[in-house]
Amino acid sequence: MTSDLNTQHRAALQSFRESIDNIDAALVFMLAERFKITQAVGRYKSEHKLPPADPGREQEQIDRLKALAREANLDPEFSAKFLQFVISEVIRHHERIREGQED
């Protein structure tokens, strides 16, 4: 491998990484916005004594995200796992809100 090739590889990888870093920043800010909303939902449900979970809702979300994933050529099972990963964090937030209000 010549030094020129190394420079070329470094430049190519650097360009890929910049795109990944841009997307990751977008993902973090989108997730922050999503949690703002789910925290507002948690507060709303708690204030109005509404049940914390809606059994049919999660399955609807999973089915919808899988369909969107297929459109985007993303593994549908990954999109389902991703939603469950995010929802488990939402549940942790809601539990924290509930604990805070019981103090």
Add this chain to the structure above:
Amino acid sequence: MTSDLNTQHRAALQSFRESIDNIDAALVFMLAERFKITQAVGRYKSEHKLPPADPGREQEQIDRLKALAREANLDPEFSAKFLQFVISEVIRHHERIREGQED
């Protein structure tokens, strides 16, 4: 709880859910784009016989995302967990590419 209040609650929750669904669609399409890039990286590294991992890179990404998360009022530890969740999927993709090329 009166029927009017029920209607009001349903409308409020529906509005929250629409925002969550919009954000989830954006997240799925951003993730699809991210995997397009990491798959291109995997192919590039494989074609040019470059090492699959760069030890310093992941820690840099984690540190950067944690700083962005703080800015966005998102739990920095969650952003690190999120990145690791996505990276573990990337590794699964890369392994699949490598297996495909060994056939």
